[in-house]
Amino acid sequence: MNPKRNREEKLFRILMVAALVLVFASLAGIILVVAMKGLASLNLSMIIETPKGGYYLGKEGGIANAIVGSLYLVTGATILAFLISLPVALALQKEYIGRRAAAITRLVLDILWGTPSIVYGAFGFVIMVYLGIRASLLGGIIVLTLLMIPIMARAMDEAVRLVPFELKEMAYAMGATRVETTLAVVFRQALPGICTGVILAFGRGIGDAASILFTAGYTDEIPTSLMDPVASLPLAVFFQAGTPVPEVQARAFAAALILLAIVIIVNLIARLLGWRFSKHIVR
Amino acid sequence: MMPSGNKQFIISRLSGGRRIREALALVSGRLVLILINALALLIFCGLLWKAAPLFGIISVSDWLFSSSWHPMKNQFGLFPFIVGTVSVTLLAMIIAVPVCLGAAIYLSEYAGRRFREIARWLIDILAGIPSVIYGLCGVLVIVPFVAFLGELMGSTTTGYSLLAGGLVLAVMVIPFIISISVEVLRMVPDPLRECALALGATRWETVKYVVLKKAKRGLLAAVVLGFARAFGETMAVLMVVGNVAQVPVSLFDPAYPLPALIANNYGEVMSIPLYDAALMSAALILMLVVGAFSLTAHYTLLKIGETVDS
Structure with missing residues (x-):
C-alpha cells in the first residue's frame, strides 16, 4: 500500500483512540476524585443523622435529611410522571391517533426533553406563587414530575414503537379491541423498555439541582408533610461546596459520593432489567 | 400492511x-x-x-444589547449574560466536537461489537452523572488548573473563568454527543462500507469519503443537540465560571451565563418589582433558543433517516 495512505490511516486511528481514552479518563477521574475525597469524610453518622447544631461550621451530624428528602422527592415525582407518561406513550400508537398529531406530540416531547431544568424551576416557581404554595416537598415533586415526563414518555414511546405490528394484528384478528391488545400484548412486550424509561427518569430526577433550587427549599429536618420544605442530595452537595469551612466542603464530597453511587446503581439496575426481561420478547 | x-x-x-x-x-x-x-x-x-411587564419599561434592543445591569435603577440589559452563555457554550463545543467525532467514529467503525457495547454503557454512565458532581470536580481540579495556566500565560486569574466553565461543560456534553453520533453512524448501511473497502479504500478512507458523507446531517444534528444541552446547563457552570456581570474579553475572565443569573438571583426577586420579569425573560430566551435548536436538530435527524433508508 501507498505509504502516505498508510500514514494517514495510522495517524487518524491514533487520534481517535486518544479521544476515546480522554473520555474514559474523565469518567475514571470523576469517579476516583469523588470516591477518594468522599470516602475520607463518609461515615455512618453522615448517612443516618440529620445536621446537628453547628453542622455547617464543621460540627457533628449528617445528611440523612438530604438522602431521605431526595428519595421522597424523586419517588413521588417518578410515580406521578409514570401515571402520565405511560398513557401518553401508549396513546401515541398509530391505532389511536393520526400520523400528524403523533408527529407533533413527539416533537413537543422532544422540545420539552431538551428544555433546561432551570426553566422548569423558574416556571414551577411561577405556578407555585400563583397557587400560593411555598417552597415545599409538593412544589419539588411537581417540578420534578414536569422534568421527568418527557424523558420517561419518550423512552416508553420508543419501546412501544418497537413492538412488531404483526403481533398486534394477531390480537386484532382474534377480535380483541385496541385497549385489550394494548394492555395484554403491547404493554407486556414493551415492559423492559418501559422499566428502563422509568429508571432512566429516576436517575435524571435524583441528580437534578437547578429545577428544585427554589421550588423544594432546604431544611435540616426530614419533612413530615407535603407542605414542608425538603432537603435534597444535589443541593446538599451544592450548598456544602459553597461554604468557607473546609470540613463542610469535604462533606460535600461525601454527599456527592452517595449521589454518584445511587445514580450508578440505578443505571446498573436498568441494564440488568433490560437483559432479564427481554428473554421472552418477540422481535 | x-x-x-x-x-x-x-x-x-x-x-x-x-x-x-x-x-x-x-x-x-x-x-x-x-x-x-x-x-x-x-x-x-x-x-x-x-x-411581559419588562417590555413596558425597556425596549427590546436595550434588553438584548445593553450592558447596564442595574436592577435597582430598572436597567435590565442582558447583553453580558447573553455573551457569557454564548461564549461558554461555543468554547465547550470547540473542545468537545473533535473529541466526540473521534471517539464516535472509532466506536462505530473500528471497535468490535462487544467493546462498543461496553463503551456505550460507560458513556451512558458518564452522561448520567449529576451536574453538581461535574461542578464539584471542576472546582477541585479544573479551576486550579486554569489558574495555573493563567499564571503561565501572564494574566492574573482566580481560575473561576470562562475557560473553566467551557472545560467543565465540554466534559458534560461529550458523552451526550458521542452516544447520538454513534447511533447516527450505525445507521449508515454496511453495504456502502463494503463497496468502498472492495474498491481498495483503507478504513479511514471509507470513513472519510463514504460514512461521513452519508452521516453528515445526522452528525450535525448531534452537535446541535449538544449545543442546546450545553446552552441551558446551570449548576456545573455556575460553580466554576466566576459569575461577574461583565462582557468577558479573555479566556481567563469570569463570565456570567443566563442560567446562572436565574439560579443565583431568584430567591430575592420579590423586593424589586421588575427583577422578576427580567429573570423570566432570561428563562424565556433559554427556552426559545434551546427549542429552536432542538427543532432544527430533529428536522435534520429525520432527514437522515429518510436518505439512509433509500
Whole structure:
C-alpha cells in the first residue's frame, strides 16, 4: 500500500483512540476524585443523622435529611410522571391517533426533553406563587414530575414503537379491541423498555439541582408533610461546596459520593432489567 | 400492511362492558395527549406572561444589547449574560466536537461489537452523572488548573473563568454527543462500507469519503443537540465560571451565563418589582433558543433517516 495512505490511516486511528481514552479518563477521574475525597469524610453518622447544631461550621451530624428528602422527592415525582407518561406513550400508537398529531406530540416531547431544568424551576416557581404554595416537598415533586415526563414518555414511546405490528394484528384478528391488545400484548412486550424509561427518569430526577433550587427549599429536618420544605442530595452537595469551612466542603464530597453511587446503581439496575426481561420478547 | 389512523376499528359493534372500556380508553388517550401539548404551551405562555411587564419599561434592543445591569435603577440589559452563555457554550463545543467525532467514529467503525457495547454503557454512565458532581470536580481540579495556566500565560486569574466553565461543560456534553453520533453512524448501511473497502479504500478512507458523507446531517444534528444541552446547563457552570456581570474579553475572565443569573438571583426577586420579569425573560430566551435548536436538530435527524433508508 501507498505509504502516505498508510500514514494517514495510522495517524487518524491514533487520534481517535486518544479521544476515546480522554473520555474514559474523565469518567475514571470523576469517579476516583469523588470516591477518594468522599470516602475520607463518609461515615455512618453522615448517612443516618440529620445536621446537628453547628453542622455547617464543621460540627457533628449528617445528611440523612438530604438522602431521605431526595428519595421522597424523586419517588413521588417518578410515580406521578409514570401515571402520565405511560398513557401518553401508549396513546401515541398509530391505532389511536393520526400520523400528524403523533408527529407533533413527539416533537413537543422532544422540545420539552431538551428544555433546561432551570426553566422548569423558574416556571414551577411561577405556578407555585400563583397557587400560593411555598417552597415545599409538593412544589419539588411537581417540578420534578414536569422534568421527568418527557424523558420517561419518550423512552416508553420508543419501546412501544418497537413492538412488531404483526403481533398486534394477531390480537386484532382474534377480535380483541385496541385497549385489550394494548394492555395484554403491547404493554407486556414493551415492559423492559418501559422499566428502563422509568429508571432512566429516576436517575435524571435524583441528580437534578437547578429545577428544585427554589421550588423544594432546604431544611435540616426530614419533612413530615407535603407542605414542608425538603432537603435534597444535589443541593446538599451544592450548598456544602459553597461554604468557607473546609470540613463542610469535604462533606460535600461525601454527599456527592452517595449521589454518584445511587445514580450508578440505578443505571446498573436498568441494564440488568433490560437483559432479564427481554428473554421472552418477540422481535 | 398496517391500518393508518383508526378507521378500521368499529366500536359500536362491541357489547356492553367492552364498549365502555374501549371508549373510555380512547377518550383518556386523547386527553393525555392534549394535556402534554397544553403543558408545553402553558410553560411558554407562563414565562411570556411573567416577562411581559419588562417590555413596558425597556425596549427590546436595550434588553438584548445593553450592558447596564442595574436592577435597582430598572436597567435590565442582558447583553453580558447573553455573551457569557454564548461564549461558554461555543468554547465547550470547540473542545468537545473533535473529541466526540473521534471517539464516535472509532466506536462505530473500528471497535468490535462487544467493546462498543461496553463503551456505550460507560458513556451512558458518564452522561448520567449529576451536574453538581461535574461542578464539584471542576472546582477541585479544573479551576486550579486554569489558574495555573493563567499564571503561565501572564494574566492574573482566580481560575473561576470562562475557560473553566467551557472545560467543565465540554466534559458534560461529550458523552451526550458521542452516544447520538454513534447511533447516527450505525445507521449508515454496511453495504456502502463494503463497496468502498472492495474498491481498495483503507478504513479511514471509507470513513472519510463514504460514512461521513452519508452521516453528515445526522452528525450535525448531534452537535446541535449538544449545543442546546450545553446552552441551558446551570449548576456545573455556575460553580466554576466566576459569575461577574461583565462582557468577558479573555479566556481567563469570569463570565456570567443566563442560567446562572436565574439560579443565583431568584430567591430575592420579590423586593424589586421588575427583577422578576427580567429573570423570566432570561428563562424565556433559554427556552426559545434551546427549542429552536432542538427543532432544527430533529428536522435534520429525520432527514437522515429518510436518505439512509433509500
